[in-house]
Ligand code: FES
């Protein structure tokens with residue numbers, strides 16, 4: 056075996072380009088004859104469109120054409136397809152690529168202007184006149200299902216999109232045997248995407264040549280190819296989708312958007328490339344978000360804190376359309392019962408239409424919500440019974456000897472949820488140690504003497520990562536000795552190029568610098584799914600390992616014949632196959648590649664296929680379950696309601712770490728996203744459906760000055776579900792964060808009996824709770 | 832009718848003289864006219880800092896300035912931070928070493944902002960760095976690795 060890369064902190068291959076300003080994001084791509092598009096978006100949350108007058112806009116100098124739905128062509132006055140059909144969806148509402156006669160959220164695209172420049176296209180938007188007939192908007196999910204409620208879609212039978220339920224064990228029995236039953240209601244809100252790069256699309260159609268090509272800032276190039284080809288009724292092979300450098304994704308870039316239909320169609324009609332770059336204001340109103348969920352839960356427990364059952368109801372805000380099936384609500388329920396062995400669960404969930412931007416997963420999808428709910432109830436048990444929250448957790452954890460542990464819950468496809476491996480109590484111990492939990496009471500009482508309020512909060516989680524069914528890698532040695540590695544997996548900053556190169560390099564006896572890496576281009580690798588749900592390490596990495604192993608085996612077999620020795624006596628180092636003990640007897644991988652791609656009227660070595668190449672789709676045979684415990688220590692200013700995070704400790708287990716530096720970055724970045732959810736990020740609508748938070752003065756993102764240093768430690772419990780023992784790491788920081796912080800806030804404010812019933816916890820809300828506690 | 836003005840600017844040491852539309856922002860000008868796409872536009876309302884460039888050595892937001900306002904000034908963008916022979920600026924080295932970037936979209940603005948900051952504050956502590964980049968949003972890293980990179984670069988730049 057050559058140099059070991061797996062487990063090393065290899066500096067990223069991506070970075071030299073990116074730190075010198077040579078990244079290639081969608082907006083950096085320019086074609087000489089390219090036109091620019093801007094969308095007119097609905098200013099109304101719910102309205103009928105009586106007419107659209109584009110004449111003035113069309114007449115503006117520099118405007119090439121203005122399109123409404125009808126202008127796209129008679130074949131295209133159709134709604135978009137459902138990407139993830141599911142029986143749960145009772146009313147399948149998808150949008151038209153451009154609104155037809157009704158708009159259902161502020162931001163819904165109505166028309167598109169194509170012009171010589173973006174600035175001119177925007178000028179023209181102001182000249183389009185839309186005659187609206189305003190309809191009542193549905194905004195509050197809590198009243199949207201009442202009899203006689205206004206409808207979010209005028210042709211709907213109700214505002215209910217569908218119902219789901221996670222039910223297992225004997226819930227009646229659990230509640231009848233309980234010493235205590237406690238209940239809680241809370242709202243969870245998770246904000247929007249806010250990748251620093253907004254969305255953007257360039258389309259070029261070359262009907263007699265390459266066909267239709269799309270450059271798009273997206274997480275799932277293949278899903279877009281299929282959805283677009285399908286909707287157009289054209290072969291997938293004639294549609295190529297490329298995700299170049301993408302400036303962050305976080306979930307909302309994993310779908311298929313109206314602009315990804317409209318821009319290709321207008322490029323086709325205009326017979327030249329067309330570019331559209333979302334501006335930040337559009338991002339707030341047209342990129343999917345993840346907003347409100349109202350939870351009402353009851354927990355049944357014994358006097359020692361052992362939890363017997365959990366039941367209740369969730370109301371989930373869907374937004375106006377269903378861009379993404381039921382992935383988001385579904386992933387809110389499947390994490391129940393979290394890291395705990397809870398024998399019975401019965402939680403129902405109603406999915407409700409509102410006149411707001413459609414919802415889709417944001418980092419973690421529903422998992423942060425499901426975990427928050429469980430952690431909240433564990434916290435409640437601890438508080439009501441006066442048992443330390445760490446102790447309640449210990450009494451309820453799924454234990455290592457119970458693995459593989461079937462929770463009773465079902466995945467979307469009906470398969471059981473199985474925890475494959477992990478040691479949740481060990482993670483708790485590590486996190487407590489890292490946070491000096493045992494001495495917290497001293498810190499707290501010292502601070503209290505100075506009039507400061509400190510609190511500590513724990514949150515434990517599991518995360519189903521690496522969902523299947525496949526992802527693949529091709530490894531090919533070319534004549535130059537360079538190794539071409541291709542995969543479908545798109546990257547939005549996770550360092551896939553580095554991670555996959557490390558695996559191939561180690562296995563093949565080359566250096567990561569020898570690798571030419573290509574990804575997220577449907578023209579270069581036949582199929583893939585994309586970067587969602589922390590799935591790349593657990594799916595692509597094993598396939599890269601396997602493909603490299605196959606290439607290695609083929610190279611060694613051929614080298615053994617040529618060097619007249621046994622394969623077992625060979626090793627590959629720095630791209631050269633050498634005979635052990637006789638290092639001068641050697642052949643390079645490049646030479647072997649040439650032997651397998653010989654010129655005409657020669658022969659491929661007998662017993663070999665041409666090309667020193669292999670493709671593998673070896674992934675994970677189920678979802679590897681990552682896990683973690685976070686501990687937050689906060690100080691609350693009882694006068695202003697300001698929350699300062701003093702310390703934040705993470706113990707995480709994502710199995711074998713391929714590049715610990717990258718994992719560390721994912722965890723820290725993920726935690727900060729979770730802190731944003733807990734304390735800052737809120738997309739607010741008024742009761743008419745007008746968005747009120749439309750810039751970064753109104754919608755608050757976590758800033759460096761407010762973030763604590765985050766201490767991270769790991770344990771590595773290898774997953775038995777794939778060849779490398781890896782689990783996903785992309786969302787494990789985010790999932791438990793809100794629960795840890797909010798538990799810490801409550802702990803700090805115990806003397807005011809503060810119980811937080813929604814997040815983000817803003818200072819105003821917190822001071823109102825404190826005041827109620829004082830007068831209370 | 833579009834209004835054009837002739838301007839002269841030096842960008843990364845290279846002089847440019849051209850007619851620009853008066854309403855063109857400095858950011859759009861650098862990206863579209865000078866074809867230096869390293870400068871990124873994240874919010875176009877002055878909050879995210881991705882578009883930060885150095886104007887006569889001072890950090891400015893190129894989305895909040897018009898190209899015509901840069902007339903007669905020297906601009907450094909992220910493309911101009913490395914030495915001419917390609918050797919990286921200590922901040923670039925440190926960002927690479929400390930995993931100070933993920934998607935890389937905020938990175939040009941982080942690098943330019945910190946270049947200006949460290950120029951004036953060679954001995955910052957962690958809190959100083961956090962304040963210095965509090966006007967630069969990064970959605971990916973959680974800032975910690977950026978802070979570590981900046982502290983390390985400051986050390987190197989002090990010759991330690
Ligand atoms: S783009 Fe200039 S500050 Fe955000």
Ligand code: FES
Pocket residue numbers: 251302303548931932933934935936937938968969970971972
């Ligand atoms: S690295 Fe992605 S926004 Fe900072």
